[in-house]
Amino acid sequence: MMNPEVARKRIEDLKTQIEYHNRRYYQLDDPVISDAEYDLLLQELISLEEQFPQWRTDDSPSQRIGAAPLSKFASAVHRTPMLSLANAFSEDEILRFQERLKRFLSSDANLSFVVEPKIDGVAVNLIYENGILTSGATRGDGATGEDVTQNIRTVHTVPLRFQSTLENPAPEEIEIRGEIYIESDAFRKLNERRLAGNEAPFANPRNAAAGSLRQLDSSITARRPLKMFCYSVGLVAGRTFTHHSEVLNSLKLWGFAVNPLIRRVESISSCIDFYRELQDRREELPYEIDGMVIKVDDLSLQERLGAVSRSPRWALACKFAATQATTVVENIIVNVGRTGALTPVALLAPVQVGGVTVSRATLHNQDEIDKKDIHIGDTVLVQRAGDVIPEVVKVIETKRTGGEKPFKIPDNCPECGSKVVRIAGEAAHRCLGISCPAQIRGHIIHFSSRGGMDIEGLGEKLVAHLVDEGYIRDPSDLYFLGRETLMNMERMAEKSVSNLLAAIERSKSPPLDKLIFALGIRHVGEHLSKVLARQYRTVDALAFASEEELLALQDIGPEVSSSIFQFFQNDSNRRVIENLKKAGVSPQEIVSPSPSLLAGKNFVFTGTLTRMTRNEAKQIVETLGGQALSSVTKNTDYVVAGEAAGSKLKKAQESGIPVLSEEEFLAMAGRG
Ligand SMILES: NC(=O)c1ccc[n+]([C@@H]2O[C@H](COP(=O)([O-])OP(=O)(O)OC[C@H]3O[C@@H](n4cnc5c(N)ncnc54)[C@H](O)[C@@H]3O)[C@@H](O)[C@H]2O)c1
Ligand SMILES: [Zn+2]
Numbered sequence: 001m002m003n004p005e006v007a008r009k010r011i012e013d014l015k016t017q018i019e020y021h022n023r024r025y026y027q028l029d030d031p032v033i034s035d036a037e038y039d040l041l042l043q044e045l046i047s048l049e050e051q052f053p054q055w056r057t058d059d060s061p062s063q064r065i066g067a068a069p070l071s072k073f074a075s076a077v078h079r080t081p082m083l084s085l086a087n088a089f090s091e092d093e094i095l096r097f098q099e100r101l102k103r104f105l106s107s108d109a110n111l112s113f114v115v116e117p118k119i120d121g122v123a124v125n126l127i128y129e130n131g132i133l134t135s136g137a138t139r140g141d142g143a144t145g146e147d148v149t150q151n152i153r154t155v156h157t158v159p160l161r162f163q164s165t166l167e168n169p170a171p172e173e174i175e176i177r178g179e180i181y182i183e184s185d186a187f188r189k190l191n192e193r194r195l196a197g198n199e200a201p202f203a204n205p206r207n208a209a210a211g212s213l214r215q216l217d218s219s220i221t222a223r224r225p226l227k228m229f230c231y232s233v234g235l236v237a238g239r240t241f242t243h244h245s246e247v248l249n250s251l252k253l254w255g256f257a258v259n260p261l262i263r264r265v266e267s268i269s270s271c272i273d274f275y276r277e278l279q280d281r282r283e284e285l286p287y288e289i290d291g292m293v294i295k296v297d298d299l300s301l302q303e304r305l306g307a308v309s310r311s312p313r314w315a316l317a318c319k320f321a322a323t324q325a326t327t328v329v330e331n332i333i334v335n336v337g338r339t340g341a342l343t344p345v346a347l348l349a350p351v352q353v354g355g356v357t358v359s360r361a362t363l364h365n366q367d368e369i370d371k372k373d374i375h376i377g378d379t380v381l382v383q384r385a386g387d388v389i390p391e392v393v394k395v396i397e398t399k400r401t402g403g404e405k406p407f408k409i410p411d412n413c414p415e416c417g418s419k420v421v422r423i424a425g426e427a428a429h430r431c432l433g434i435s436c437p438a439q440i441r442g443h444i445i446h447f448s449s450r451g452g453m454d455i456e457g458l459g460e461k462l463v464a465h466l467v468d469e470g471y472i473r474d475p476s477d478l479y480f481l482g483r484e485t486l487m488n489m490e491r492m493a494e495k496s497v498s499n500l501l502a503a504i505e506r507s508k509s510p511p512l513d514k515l516i517f518a519l520g521i522r523h524v525g526e527h528l529s530k531v532l533a534r535q536y537r538t539v540d541a542l543a544f545a546s547e548e549e550l551l552a553l554q555d556i557g558p559e560v561s562s563s564i565f566q567f568f569q570n571d572s573n574r575r576v577i578e579n580l581k582k583a584g585v586s587p588q589e590i591v592s593p594s595p596s597l598l599a600g601k602n603f604v605f606t607g608t609l610t611r612m613t614r615n616e617a618k619q620i621v622e623t624l625g626g627q628a629l630s631s632v633t634k635n636t637d638y639v640v641a642g643e644a645a646g647s648k649l650k651k652a653q654e655s656g657i658p659v660l661s662e663e664e665f666l667a668m669a670g671r672g
Contacts, residue, residue, distance in 0.1 A: 005339045007052045014045040018061040026067035029211035031203055034381065035290065036322030039087070065142035065310050072216060073146035076137035078125050079175050079235035083142060084310045085293065085317035088250050091272050094294070097316045098268040101296065104305060104313065111296060115274045116262045117315055118291040119229055121181030122210040124152065131170035132161045135556050138214065142310070151213055155180065155569045156224035162254040175234030176256065183286045186225035195371040201394050203381055204324065205288050230256040231293075244297050264297060275318050282320065283385065291319040324383045325358070326396060327351040332363065332376055332407045336415050338442025338520060341428040344369060344409060346380075346392055354386040361390040365427045374459050375404035413438070434572060440474065443520055447475040451526050453507040453516030457500040465470075465489050474576045475518070479583030480502055501672050512587040515539065519577075521567045523560045531555055532564075534671055535616070539577060541585070543568040597670065598626030601637045604652075607645030611662045620669050632657065640665045 002010075019037050025031040031038070041260035042062065049056040056062075065084045065146065069075050088094055101111060125145060127135040136152030137145035152158055164170035187205040194201050208372040212224035230251050232244070241247045245264045250257045261278070265271055282289060296314040331347040344363040349662050351358055360383050363369050374380065374392060379399035386391040409429045413420055418433025431439065444463045448455035455478070471485055481504070486497040502564050510518070513533035517526055524532070536542040536551060542564075550561035567573055590646045603621050605614060605628065612620070617640070618628040632639060632651045639652035640660045652659050659667065 001051065002048075002232055004052060004054075007048055008055050011045065011048050011052070012145060013053050014041055014048070015060060018045060022061060026208075027070055027209045029202070029214065030200070031207065032045055032398055033326050034322055034324040036324070037326060039319075060388050061310050066139055066619055067141060067232045067387065069138065069140040069144055069146040070214070073148065073214070075140070076125075076135060076147040077144050078137070078142075079173075081142050082123060082125055082139040082145070082177065082234070083307055083312055085315055086311045086313075088316050088318045093315065094272055094275065095268060095316055097294065101305065101314070105301065110267060111301070112264060112266055112298065113265050113268070113271055114248070114262060114295045114297050115271050116231055116293045117259055117278055117285070117289040117294070118293045118319075119179040119181050119231075119259070120204070120206045120288040120290040121179040121229075122206065122213060123177065124148070124180050124213070124228070125234060126152065126158065126176045127264040128162065128170070128171065128176060128583065129173050131164050133158070138210075146214065150212055150218040151215060151221040152180075155226045155228055157227045157257045159255045162256070164254070168250050168569055169239065170254070171239035172234065173237040173432065174239070176230055177232045177234060178228050178230035178256070180209050180213050180226050180228050181205060181287050182212070182225055183227065185286065187288075190224065195517045196366050198371075201372070203393055204383075227287075228257060229259045231259070231262075232295075240618045242299055244295050244299060244302070247299075279320055281628070289320075290322075291317050293317050321354040323354050323385050324381055324393065325353045326360075326379055326381050329374065329376055329378050329392070331340070332369075332374075334414055335434065336413060336431055336438030336442075337438055338446055339518055340413075340432065340436065340439050340523060342409055342413070342420060342431060343428075343664045344407065346374070348380075348382065351382065353382060353390065355386065358384055358390045358559075360384060361392050363392060366422075366429065367427055369407060373399075375406050377401075377404035393407040415439075435473060437467050440472065442470060444475055446520045447518045448478070448507075449518075452514055454514070455500075455507050456503045457496060458503070462489060462492070474510070474546055474572070474579070476576050476579035476585075479508070479580070479585065495546070508585045509588055510585075512537070512539070515585070516542065519573075521569070522563045524564065527556060528560070543574075543577070552613060552615055554611070554616070595623065596625045598624040598668075602635050603628045603638050603640060603665075604632050604636050605640045605642070606646060606648035607642030608663055609640075609642040611666060617665075620671065624669060638665070 016583060017028070018038075018041055021031065021033060021041070045060070046062050049060065049062055065082070088097060098111065102108060123139040125139070126133060132151075133153070135147065136149045136158075139145050139445065144557035153160060162170060182205045184205060187202070187208050190208055191201040192255045202211060208224075209226060212221055212226055215221045233241075233247055233251075236632045241250070248258050248262060255345045263274060265274065271294050278289065278292050294316045296305065302312070302314040307313060324603070328349045330349055332344055333347060334342045334344050336342055344365065346361045346363055348359050348361060355607050363374060372392060372548050374395055381388050381396060382392040409420065411420055412418065413431035413433055413436055415438035416433040417437035418431050418436060420429050420431055422429045433439070441463055444458075445460060445469065447453055448458045458663075460480075463472075466481070466489070471481065483497060483501065486492055486500065487494070511533070512530040513526075516524065516532050516539070531553065532542055536545065545565070547561050547565040550556055550564055551558060581594060598621055603626060605617050609617060621628045629636065632648050632655070634655070636652070636657050638658050638660050639648060640662060641649045644661060649659065
């Protein structure tokens with residue numbers, strides 16, 4: 001056990017720290033540590049106070065709720081106190097919650113619960129008198145909150161008066177409680193606007209909601225996309241409820257937003273199932289949740305259970321792993337991609353976020369760094385959500401010591417020393433070096449990827465070695481690699497070399513669209529590669545296409561047609577294509593239909609074509625010896641009907657002329 005004097009000092013220290021963070025969080029809506037880090041401090045304080053009750057005082061943050069209301073607001077005394085919730089961080093603790101309940105109630109009877117997502121927002125108390133909203137307040141210290149009635153009135157999902165019915169009458173007076181929140185998308189947009197206007201971003205939707213609600217000018221609040229979910233009632237005069245689920249039902253009938261995922265369950269194991277389910281679905285919800293709340297459904301049992309200091313015994317907040325943490329930016333490096341784009345990356349002091357160690361975060365580009373004012377040496381809040389690359393949310397400015405260093409993307413590429421430029425209208429800086437090893441590595445990896453030439457056994461490490469040693473400068477060099485060279489590479493055994501050589505050999509006869517994709521033309525992905533392959537049938541034909549011709553194709557806009565055209569104008573690209581040919585790379589032949597396939601046939605196209613333009617359709621018919629005409633006559637052989645075809649289709653049907661869909665036409669022309 002800790003020496004009592006040491007414990008006393010640590011308790012004092014923790015209290016001071018927690019008071020400080022409470023102020024930042026509850027009063028300023030601008031926390032400087034993550035919730036998980038805060039929870040750790042509080043847990044430590046609670047456990048020390050349990051071991052050394054002589055040092056526990058009534059004013060300890062472990063005994064109190066939130067923080068005192070700010071004096072800039074009028075204060076609002078709650079009719080019944082607004083409490084906090086006891087926390088659980090594991091399924092084990094959920095089971096212990098039920099044991100505690102049974103012990104307290106000295107009953108072995110099965111309990112029914114209501115399980116609810118724990119919305120990460122800010123709690124408010126609304127008072128309605130005979131169905132009319134008369135007051136809205138924040139939780140404050142639990143007894144007294146801030147009067148934000150005017151601001152609450154601007155929240156769309158809060159009824160100013162609610163409809164009572166005979167079966168569900170409005171009480172004379174009722175306190176309705178719930179969470180004001182901001183949806184994740186709206187939060188991102190709000191932060192983007194703030195960064196653009198040189199304002200500090202909010203750390204998370206919770207702080208954004210709290211900051212927006214606690215404005216002296218309610219026209220500011222009105223412009224923020226606030227919403228509210230209701231989840232309980234306080235004082236109710238002139239109406240009695242027996243179950244929490246009944247309360248939620250009445251709220252719904254009165255027109256309040258009640259979270260649709262809320263469920264009544266019959267056992268604690270169903271609560272655990274729901275906990276797992278919510279955790280899985282967390283990412284797909286439009287709003288942020290930080291856990292699940294379990295509540296005993298029977299209100300008479302709730303009353304018997306009562307509350308301990310700051311939280312009711314009948315409820316439990318089951319928290320999820322945190323998605324944020326604070327750490328230090330130890331350095332900033334730049335990554336050079338296939339297209340030469342330089343992406344700044346923060347190297348972080350390793351930190352646990354949501355059960356994963358994070359040591360890098362993307363900084364996107366120089367603009368992001370400038371807007372967020374990120375320096376090397378800064379303490380930052382990082383966030384990781386799902387599979388997304390971790391990001392820096394904001395700098396903790398209070399941790400600045402003055403020794404931090406600003407960062408600028410270098411003028412020269414860190415990989416090849418070439419000049420770095422920023423093309424007008426683009427966020428990225430780019431390396432213009434044509435022999436930049438980072439770009440070459442990126443090209444080779446893209447070229448051999450599954451969507452491209454699909455060369456198995458060519459891993460990133462091997463590519464890096466081959467490029468660094470100068471064996472490969474462009475994708476065509478792959479086909480001239482000797483067995484000797486590969487045998488000399490690190491960790492390349494006879495067997496893997498043979499396999500790789502066989503894979504390279506196999507890749508010499510790819511489908512044309514895969515070869516086009518593999519070339520890595522900007523903006524040309526897998527879909528567009530297929531379109532181009534279908535239209536041009538050889539790389540040479542594509543290389544000769546004019547910008548106008550490309551632009552006439554369905555799916556291709558000016559930026560893309562220009563990118564394709566420029567690609568084939570470039571001498572080194574042409575050389576690569578020549579070398580691929582020399583190496584024996586030759587796409588699988590597309591059996592071309594005989595040029596007289598449609599000889600003597602007359603076609604009429606009508607309606608909106610979605611697989612080709614009118615011009616393309618005409619070209620196809622003509623190259624196969626047919627004719628495309630504009631009106632239906634007795635000489636018409638086929639009518640091809642696109643979407644919303646009208647009179648021509650009708651005429652064809654009346655005259656018994658065969659009608660084809662676009663697909664049927666393409667199949668007939670050998671292009672299906
Ligand atoms: N980062 C910081 O510096 C800092 C500082 C102070 C507090 N905090 C965070 O605030 C939290 C503690 O605050 P707290 O006392 O508000 O407790 P809490 O957030 O753990 O639980 C109580 C709150 O949950 C909310 N809630 C959401 N959905 C609910 C539902 N369906 N039913 C009932 N309540 C629901 C209500 O606002 C309620 O007041 C912790 O998560 C802590 O990490 C962070
Ligand atoms: Zn470079």
